[in-house]
Amino acid sequence: xxxxxxxKSNAHAVNSDxxxxxxxxxxxxxxxxxxxxxxxxxxxxxxxxxxxxxxxTLLAHVARANPxxxxxxxxxxxxxxxxxxxxxxxxxxxxxxxxxxxQVPTWNYRVINxxxxxxxxxxxxxxxxxxxxLTRVQEQQAAAHPGSMAPWKMGDAxxxxxDQMVAAIVGIEVEVERMVGKWKLGQNxxxxxxxxxxxxxxxx
Numbered sequence: 001x002x003x004x005x006x007x008k009s010n011a012h013a014v015n016s017d018x019x020x021x022x023x024x025x026x027x028x029x030x031x032x033x034x035x036x037x038x039x040x041x042x043x044x045x046x047x048x049x050x051x052x053x054x055x056x057t058l059l060a061h062v063a064r065a066n067p068x069x070x071x072x073x074x075x076x077x078x079x080x081x082x083x084x085x086x087x088x089x090x091x092x093x094x095x096x097x098x099x100x101x102x103q104v105p106t107w108n109y110r111v112i113n114x115x116x117x118x119x120x121x122x123x124x125x126x127x128x129x130x131x132x133x134l135t136r137v138q139e140q141q142a143a144a145h146p147g148s149m150a151p152w153k154m155g156d157a158x159x160x161x162x163d164q165m166v167a168a169i170v171g172i173e174v175e176v177e178r179m180v181g182k183w184k185l186g187q188n189x190x191x192x193x194x195x196x197x198x199x200x201x202x203x204x
Contacts, residue, residue, distance in 0.1 A: 001184040016055060019112050019179045020048050022084050027137075029058070029080040031174070033118065035071050042068055046080065046174075047133055055176035058114065059130050061169045069120060069170045078118045080174055084110040089186070093200040094193040108185050108197075115178040121171035128154075130171050 005015060023029070023046065031042045047059040058080060062068050086109035097103040121127070132154055139151035154162060186194045 001182055001187070003180055003182050005178070005180050015181070016179065019181045020050070020056060022110065022112055022181065023048050023058075023082050023114070026082050026084045029060075029082045029114070031060075031068075031118075031172075032079045032081065033068075033072060033076065035067070040067075042066065044172075045134060045138070046082075047130065047137070052175075055116075055179060057176060058116065058174040059133070059171070060174075061127055061130050061134075061171050064168050064170050066170075068172070069122075072118055072120060074119050075117050078116060078174060080114040080116070082112040082114070084112070086110070087201055087204075089197050090200070093197045094189065095196055096190055096193050103193075106184075106186075109182075110185070111182050113180045113182070114174065114176055115180075116174040116176040119173040119175065121173060123171060124166055127166055127169055127171040131166065131169075 027045045027047070029044060029046045031044055033040055042062060044060040044062065048056055049059055050056045086107065089106050089108050091097045091103035091105055094103045135152065135154060139153070142148060143151045157165075186197055189197075
């Protein structure tokens with residue numbers, strides 16, 4: 001496994017860019033925090049804002065009824081986990097297995113662990129901005145598929161209905177302090193084993 005890090009003691013701009021791009025491609029994150037009964041996780045789609053440098057901010061929103069809004073404290077540390085591609089890898093896919101039978105099953109993956117500080121933003125203007133940006137990104141991707149309808153926009157909904165929906169949610173920010181990308185992609189395997197595992201995965 002290879003860990004690609006970006007933090008205040010190891011500020012490699014290329015690593016930050018790579019990790020942020022992967023978060024943008026896989027925006028559903030699990031926000032993990034401590035609370036009165038132990039650990040809790042909220043699964044939320046996030047936006048990546050590059051400011052402030054060098055690591056940026058994660059933006060999202062949650063229902064006002066979510067305990068995150070009432071129990072979380074501004075500035076408390078949180079972990080947000082983003083999962084990119086992952087897959088089971090059979091030892092049968094390694095040519096070297098058929099020579100010596102010294103291979104076992106594994107699971108390959110790419111994940112990003114983002115460490116930061118949580119802020120609750122109960123501010124209608126902020127929330128509308130986050131919703132608009134999230135919607136714009138996701139609708140553009142959805143509309144890119146052949147036969148798709150024109151992208152939905154906030155102006156498509158009646159103003160009073162939209163006001164009601166926005167009032168029911170609260171914005172959140174995670175000020176990023178550290179990002180760690182973990183890549184387990186068979187780096188310890190022979191080139192022929194990695195290549196054939198990739199071929200088998202593409203078939204699936």
